[in-house]
Amino acid sequence: MSEHLRPVRGSIAAASAALIVLTLAGCVQAETQTATEPSAAAPTASTEPSTDPTPVVEPLVLPECSTMVPLDLARSWLSRDTILSIDEDFFTANEWFMPEEAAVISNASLVKNCVWAVPRSDGFLVLKVFDVDPAEGATLAAALVDEGAVETTMGDVTVLKLLTLGGLNDLTDTHYFIDDIWVHGNANSDEVSTRIADAALEQIRVANPTRAY
Numbered sequence: 001m002s003e004h005l006r007p008v009r010g011s012i013a014a015a016s017a018a019l020i021v022l023t024l025a026g027c028v029q030a031e032t033q034t035a036t037e038p039s040a041a042a043p044t045a046s047t048e049p050s051t052d053p054t055p056v057v058e059p060l061v062l063p064e065c066s067t068m069v070p071l072d073l074a075r076s077w078l079s080r081d082t083i084l085s086i087d088e089d090f091f092t093a094n095e096w097f098m099p100e101e102a103a104v105i106s107n108a109s110l111v112k113n114c115v116w117a118v119p120r121s122d123g124f125l126v127l128k129v130f131d132v133d134p135a136e137g138a139t140l141a142a143a144l145v146d147e148g149a150v151e152t153t154m155g156d157v158t159v160l161k162l163l164t165l166g167g168l169n170d171l172t173d174t175h176y177f178i179d180d181i182w183v184h185g186n187a188n189s190d191e192v193s194t195r196i197a198d199a200a201l202e203q204i205r206v207a208n209p210t211r212a213y
Contacts, residue, residue, distance in 0.1 A: 061207045065114035068200040074116040086115035100143040126186035
C-alpha cells in the first residue's frame with residue numbers, strides 16, 4: 001500500500017503547493033489592487049475673487065500754518081523776532097493776478113494763507129496752499145513758465161521758480177504742483193522759499209497718508 005500512497009501523497013503535496021501558490025498569488029494581487037487604487041481627489045483651491053477691501057482715499061486735509069512751518073523754523077530763516085502775522089483759511093485774488101492764477105484761487109475749496117513777519121520791518125515769509133483741479137493747475141504752470149518761471153521736476157512734483165527783481169529786496173517764488181494741490185512759497189531768497197515749500201509739502205503728506213503725494 002505504501003507504494004500506492006506515495007503518488008497520492010505526492011499529488012496531495014503538489015495540490016497543497018499549488019493551493020498555497022494560488023493563495024499567495026491572490027494575496028499579492030489583492031495587495032497590488034489595494035496599493036494601486038486611486039486615492040480620493042484632493043480638494044482644489046478656491047478660485048473665488050479676493051475680498052480684500054479697495055483702499056479708500058480720504059478727503060484732502062491742509063495742516064495749520066503753524067504745523068507746516070513751526071515758528072521756531074520761521075525764526076531760524078528770518079529773525080528771532082518773527083511772528084505768525086497772518087493765519088487764514090481764505091485768500092482773494094487781486095486785479096494784478098494772472099487770469100489763470102485768479103481762476104485757481106477762486107475755484108479752490110481749501111486754502112491756507114500764512115505770513116510770518118518781523119514787526120516794524122519789511123522782512124516776511126509767505127506760504128499759500130490751495131486745492132486745485134489738475135487741469136487748471138497745469139494751465140497755471142504753463143502760464144507761469146510764459147512769465148519766465150524755470151520749470152523742473154522732483155519726482156511727481158512739478159517745480160517752478162520765479163525771481164522778481166526789486167532792487168534791495170528781490171523775491172523768489174517757489175511753486176509746487178502735485179496732483180490736486182498747489183504749494184506756493186515766497187521769500188527774499190531762493191533757498192528760503194524752497195525750504196518753505198518743502199516744509200509745507202512734507203506736512204501735507206503726513207496729514208494725508210492715503211493720498212499719493
